[in-house]
Amino acid sequence: MKQYNIVVAGTGYVGLVTGVCLAEKGHKVTCVDVNQEKIDYMKKGKSPIYEKGLEELMMKNKARLDYTTDAYNAYKNADVIFIGVGTPEKKDGSANLKYVYEVAKEISQSIQKDCIVVLKSTVPIGTNKKIEKFINSNTKNNVKVELVSNPEFLSQGTAVRDTLHAQRIVIGVKSKNAEKIMREVYDAFGIEYVITDRESAEMIKYASNDFLALKISYINEIANLCEIVGANITDVAKGMGLDSRIGNKFLNAGIGYGGSCFPKDTKALNWLGNYYDYELKTIKAAIEVNENQKIKLIKKARKYYETFEGLNVAVLGLAFKPNTDDLRDAPSLDCMPILLDDGAKVKAYDPVAESNYKKIYPTEIEYCKSVEDTLKDADICFIFTEWDFVKNMDIDLFEKLMKKPIILDGRNCFDTNEFKNKKVIYESIGRKCVNNYIK
Ligand code: UGA
Numbered sequence: 001m002k003q004y005n006i007v008v009a010g011t012g013y014v015g016l017v018t019g020v021c022l023a024e025k026g027h028k029v030t031c032v033d034v035n036q037e038k039i040d041y042m043k044k045g046k047s048p049i050y051e052k053g054l055e056e057l058m059m060k061n062k063a064r065l066d067y068t069t070d071a072y073n074a075y076k077n078a079d080v081i082f083i084g085v086g087t088p089e090k091k092d093g094s095a096n097l098k099y100v101y102e103v104a105k106e107i108s109q110s111i112q113k114d115c116i117v118v119l120k121s122t123v124p125i126g127t128n129k130k131i132e133k134f135i136n137s138n139t140k141n142n143v144k145v146e147l148v149s150n151p152e153f154l155s156q157g158t159a160v161r162d163t164l165h166a167q168r169i170v171i172g173v174k175s176k177n178a179e180k181i182m183r184e185v186y187d188a189f190g191i192e193y194v195i196t197d198r199e200s201a202e203m204i205k206y207a208s209n210d211f212l213a214l215k216i217s218y219i220n221e222i223a224n225l226c227e228i229v230g231a232n233i234t235d236v237a238k239g240m241g242l243d244s245r246i247g248n249k250f251l252n253a254g255i256g257y258g259g260s261c262f263p264k265d266t267k268a269l270n271w272l273g274n275y276y277d278y279e280l281k282t283i284k285a286a287i288e289v290n291e292n293q294k295i296k297l298i299k300k301a302r303k304y305y306e307t308f309e310g311l312n313v314a315v316l317g318l319a320f321k322p323n324t325d326d327l328r329d330a331p332s333l334d335c336m337p338i339l340l341d342d343g344a345k346v347k348a349y350d351p352v353a354e355s356n357y358k359k360i361y362p363t364e365i366e367y368c369k370s371v372e373d374t375l376k377d378a379d380i381c382f383i384f385t386e387w388d389f390v391k392n393m394d395i396d397l398f399e400k401l402m403k404k405p406i407i408l409d410g411r412n413c414f415d416t417n418e419f420k421n422k423k424v425i426y427e428s429i430g431r432k433c434v435n436n437y438i439k
Contacts, residue, residue: 001026002184007078009071009103011038013049013159013260014120014152015084020054021163022082023061025188030066030074042067050325050352053160071103075110080185081145084120084152086260093267094275095124104131108138111145116181118148122205122265124272128172128198146178149198151205156259157323170194172201206269210283213262215250217289223253223430224296233430234412253430255384255410256293258320258329263290294331297382297408298338300427304380304406308344312403314378315346316371317385317411319353327356331410332384340364349374350385375401386411398424405437 004027008019011033023029033039038048045062047054058065068074075081085099100121107117117135119128132147139145149172154162169191173179179195186193194204223233233253241248257263266287273280305311320330327333330353339346340361349368350357358367368374371393375381381402383390391413398405405424412428419426419434426434 001188003027004079004181004185005077006030006080006082006185007032007074008082008084009106010083010085010099010121011042011048011067012084012086013051013154013156015082016042016047016049017051017054017154017159017163018082018084018120018152020057020061020065021160022185023064024057024164026064027185028064030068030078032068032071032074034069036069039067039069050323051159052157052323057160071106072110075107076112078111078115080116080118080181081107081111082118082120082150087121087123087264087268089264089267093271095122095264095268095271097123097127100127100131101134104135105138107145108135109140111139111143112141114144116148116178117145118150118182120150120152122151122209122261122268123149123202124268125199125202125206128202146173146175147198148173148178148182149201150182151201153205153208156326157321164189166191168192168194170196170201170204172196172198174198206265206272209261209265210269210286212250213257213266213290214282214286216252216254216257216262217286217293219251219253220256220293220429221289224293226430227432230432231430232416232432234415236430252412254293254386254412255296255331255429256290258294258331260326260328263287263329266290294334295338296429297384297410297427298335301380301382301406301408304425308339308342308380311344311379312377313339313344313346314374314381314402315348315365316350316374316381316383316390317387318348318350318357319385319387322385322387323352325352325356327353327360330384332357333360335382335384336361336365347374347376347378350387351389353385371397372401378402379404380406380408383407383409383411383413386413395419395422398422 006027007030008015009032011031019029019031045059083103087095090096128147128149135145151170169186171182226233237251240246241251270283318332347366347368354367407426409428416431423436425437
């Protein structure tokens with residue numbers, strides 16, 4: 001295996017996990033970030049993000065990993081520079097490329113030899129070409145870069161596994177030389193390549209994420225209709241998913257998709273379509289369905305309480321999905337202001353996302369350390385995340401501890417049959433309500 005001197009710009013989910021996994025496969029990797037505190041932390045072998053297996057790999061590959069804020073020196077002699085900085089959503093829905101351009105500028109000012117710049121961040125179609133032009137027209141030392149599009153498909157919570165055992169490595173290149181180098185970089189991963197032009201690689205990323213978002217919105221619409229006509233979405237999804245053309249993944253109905261990717265990437269593609277005067281009707285629908293779905297539990301709860309004023313509200317799960325502390329676009333953040341504005345007394349439990357939630361709601365919510373504390377004397381309970389601690393909890397606790405055992409499960413954590421003989425109201429998504437409490 002050929003060992004490359006790789007530099008990764010950005011130490012978020014994409015940048016850090018990529019860097020650490022490349023080191024695991026034998027490359028020498030330097031991770032660059034502007035935040036000195038974060039760099040000091042990582043130098044101690046600690047991960048600034050909660051990601052299974054990441055710290056272990058950081059420790060294991062210490063000798064091949066370095067962390068620095070000194071971008072200039074890091075880029076100077078790099079063979080390959082990966083850009084993994086964020087491309088957040090702008091107010092109009094388009095992707096903000098500010099951070100990508102900041103890195104591009106630093107690269108142009110510092111490199112002293114020709115190198116490959118790999119754009120891992122999710123960027124609008126045409127960006128690789130533009131960044132290449134930008135760097136090459138600003139270099140100081142008469143050197144050239146070639147941009148390679150190499151989109152990322154990792155999911156938060158399983159990022160290390162998704163990177164080391166990816167289902168494909170997409171590489172968008174314009175020259176055989178860049179293709180050769182990229183094949184060597186990823187050689188030890190032993191994963192199938194999709195080699196294409198840069199525009200197609202950029203599109204593969206958006207099209208994949210938006211397809212999954214659309215699949216979720218689709219199953220959520222079917223779930224909503226199931227509720228009306230008396231069908232059961234769990235059985236419906238099972239029946240659909242066994243058809244290998246459909247597949248059984250991403251057919252879990254719930255309170256919609258959140259996170260740092262699907263919401264932003266659907267809006268960005270929609271924006272791009274509009275920009276070229278082409279209306280992407282399916283993507284628009286996925287966005288609209290999701291917006292409504294996120295507050296679906298609140299609408300259901302209004303059946304029981306016109307207002308939440310003065311009520312004890314229990315919340316289990318705050319993160320946008322389990323095994324992450326990330327709160328970006330979490331459905332809980334759409335519901336929480338409604339509960340608090342109404343004047344509810346909210347008690348919440350999320351073992352991992354609590355500290356991030358505290359940054360948004362430091363005092364307005366009482367943070368609990370157990371399911372028991374959260375449920376005690378509650379008038380209603382909302383489940384926003386399907387954490388294992390929820391799925392594995394003793395369901396008798398609802399009846400035992402709550403003042404009124406009204407459970408609104410936004411992630412279908414339990415089989416409705418489990419509540420058949422329990423004196424509770426159990427509402428979920430796309431399934432019949434179990435009501436053994438109010439006759
Ligand atoms: C997503 C993609 O799955 C990754 O392939 C991609 O690389 C990543 O975005 C990215 O662009 O960086 P992620 O946002 O980490 O990954 O999380 P997912 O596991 O895909 O979940 C996204 C949202 O969809 C969550 O809120 C989840 O609860 C929801 N979801 C997922 C459903 O509501 N139903 C499902 O069946 C599956």
